[in-house]
Ligand SMILES: [Fe+2]
């Protein structure tokens with residue numbers, strides 16, 4: 001039989017609930033004593049106070065019953081056959097069903113000598129035998145009040161934690177959605193530019209991945225490596241503003257047409273400028289400066305060396321690798337090895353030497369990306 005029913009004979013007005021057998025609003029006390037007379041006496045007295053009382057005749061019985069009735073308070077005899085009160089208290093403290101319960105130990109031994117050990121074992125209080133009923137009742141009330149206060153705090157903490165985690169989840173979802181939306185827009189904007197210049201095939205995809213593996217080889221932070229991959233997809237977004245007769249001309253461009261084509265850097269920056277979003281700010285910088293040369297002979301602003309933003313210097317190398325290894329209407333592609341020979345030849349002239357060295361370190365990854373996103377032929 002469930003211990004919640006077993007000992008029920010409570011006073012009028014304190015009925016067991018139909019579902020659980022536990023008295024509605026009553027606090028639960030578990031009495032643990034190997035002496036049946038003491039058990040009965042304590043049970044009768046506490047029931048008169050309308051507590052929901054259960055009892056156990058040994059330490060083992062106590063551990064079992066504590067699991068069943070999750071007591072608010074345990075009156076625990078110290079000396080019993082089998083496991084003693086100290087061990088029972090330690091095990092009760094380790095069990096989630098009784099961890100929060102108040103424990104009052106009762107002993108016939110010298111209280112002063114036992115107190116430290118009892119407290120260390122997890123007891124909240126220690127009473128001596130023979131039991132003074134008035135004192136016991138006062139201690140029981142006090143222990144149960146403290147337990148109720150702890151329960152209330154714990155409850156408030158749980159409610160607060162649940163609310164914080166609910167709001168955090170909602171915030172995370174909103175952030176995830178807005179981040180996903182931003183990335184989607186970035187991807188589509190890059191595709192829009194690529195769509196106009198269809199001879200480059202998967203150029204945007206390869207350049208952004210080359211830039212990322214070069215950034216990794218330069219020991220840039222994980223966040224920067226991710227940023228350059230995403231931002232570099234927009235490096236040629238300004239091609240949207242280049243007229244078709246220049247952008248799609250099959251042959252070599254005249255000097256005037258070249259000047260028009262070079263405007264894609266400035267147009268790209270204009271499309272992306274003025275944003276507070278770091279991804280778009282970085283993309284704007286890359287779009288404007290990815291054709292600058294290390295020696296100052298690039299365009300549109302002839303910046304020199306480290307005046308060229310680092311991400312743009314990386315994309316410049318990534319872009320050149322792909323341009324050289326992709327076929328164009330007016331020239332054949334070169335192999336990756338030949339492209340790297342050219343990169344090294346132009347190191348310190350067109351390209352940042354550190355970026356060229358990083359690209360060499362990342363050559364295996366670049367080859368794998370090239371294979372995965374084959375140039376359109
Ligand atoms: Fe470009």
Ligand SMILES: [Fe+2]
Pocket residue numbers: 203207235236319
């Ligand atoms: Fe490009």
